[in-house]
Amino acid sequence: MTILFDGVCNFCNASINFIIDRDRKGIFKFAALQSEIGQELLKKFRLKTSDFDSIVALEGDKVYQKSDAALEIARKMDGIWKIFYIFKIIPAFLRNPVYDLIARNRYRFFGRTDACRIPTPELKTRFL
Numbered sequence: 172m173t174i175l176f177d178g179v180c181n182f183c184n185a186s187i188n189f190i191i192d193r194d195r196k197g198i199f200k201f202a203a204l205q206s207e208i209g210q211e212l213l214k215k216f217r218l219k220t221s222d223f224d225s226i227v228a229l230e231g232d233k234v235y236q237k238s239d240a241a242l243e244i245a246r247k248m249d250g251i252w253k254i255f256y257i258f259k260i261i262p263a264f265l266r267n268p269v270y271d272l273i274a275r276n277r278y279r280f281f282g283r284t285d286a287c288r289i290p291t292p293e294l295k296t297r298f299l
Contacts, residue, residue, distance in 0.1 A: 178203025182281035238266035
């Protein structure tokens with residue numbers, strides 16, 4: 172599964188670190204939405220290429236956004252985090268407003284950086 176994230180968002184970067192720490196099998200690959208490969212993937216799947224308001228999870232030709240992406244990621248993580256997939260029973264039209272509230276305020280609450288993260292040498296192979 173490939174995860175596209177806002178590379179200048181502190182909350183998004185912390186979330187990616189959280190996922191990496193709990194992905195012992197190395198099943199997740201990552202790319203910033205702003206990166207060249209991120210932009211190519213967004214175009215390929217006909218998603219917007221600016222004004223990012225969602226994490227995007229790609230698996231084969233399936234695209235997950237907003238709370239669906241977060242739940243699919245949780246489902247594939249190691250450990251107890253899989254349990255959060257149970258929230259999938261709540262319809263997206265009820266889940267996504269909560270997601271949108273956090274997404275709209277993420278820079279205000281958590282700040283932003285001027286550049287996308289640079290992975291460590293050992294993590295470089297997991298970043299596209």
